[in-house]
Amino acid sequence: xxxxxxxxxxxxxxxxxxxxxxxxxxxxxxxxxxxxxxxxxxxxxxxxxxxxxxxxxxxxxxxxxxxxxxxxxxxxxxxxxxxxxxxxxxxxxxxxxxxxxxxxxxxxxxxxxxxxxxxxxxxxxxxxxxxxxxxxxxxxxxxxxxxxxxxxxxxxxxxxxxxxxxxxxxxxxxxxxxxxxxxxxxxxxxxxxxxxxxxxxxxxxxxxxxxxxxxxxxxxx
Numbered sequence: 001x002x003x004x005x006x007x008x009x010x011x012x013x014x015x016x017x018x019x020x021x022x023x024x025x026x027x028x029x030x031x032x033x034x035x036x037x038x039x040x041x042x043x044x045x046x047x048x049x050x051x052x053x054x055x056x057x058x059x060x061x062x063x064x065x066x067x068x069x070x071x072x073x074x075x076x077x078x079x080x081x082x083x084x085x086x087x088x089x090x091x092x093x094x095x096x097x098x099x100x101x102x103x104x105x106x107x108x109x110x111x112x113x114x115x116x117x118x119x120x121x122x123x124x125x126x127x128x129x130x131x132x133x134x135x136x137x138x139x140x141x142x143x144x145x146x147x148x149x150x151x152x153x154x155x156x157x158x159x160x161x162x163x164x165x166x167x168x169x170x171x172x173x174x175x176x177x178x179x180x181x182x183x184x185x186x187x188x189x190x191x192x193x194x195x196x197x198x199x200x201x202x203x204x205x206x207x208x209x210x211x212x213x214x215x216x217x218x219x220x221x
Contacts, residue, residue: 036101055080059077060102062075
């Protein structure tokens, strides 16, 4: 696991821990590394899990799908991001999301049950790790709150403007890249791709933005 220490150090879950403590924690939570091919399912809706996943390399998509194959992207996880933690922390909870490898990726699975019980080695950093987990869960709530804000808008245009404005604020710049391609952005905003493309063309003609692939530049007059 030493090759991934740089990723682990940057992860909020391990904030305030040195390399020795991180390696000790990985042992405490029965950390297991797995490689997943692009397009493969890591978690499926309807299952339950005792482990949460940490992306070490590559990326994953958190999605919801109905029986007819319609897809709603909830979020994207890159290296250093977690997924599945609310379900792993609630034993027996049934997943209403699926996690799919967007690209070939390496995943570290951590047993949350081991974390929430008294540490068998009585490690001094156990409580710090629990506090970090609370922070990770709180951040996940904020991410989903942002999505709710965007998709609650009535029109495709308003959803686009809400999302792009939010991304601009996060990046502190009017020029920025988004983590989605066009189809993924449509799935994230719960709109039809064709309708979204029409609105993007209108917004460009109106001089409100410029876009090339996943790069956007907002124009404030």
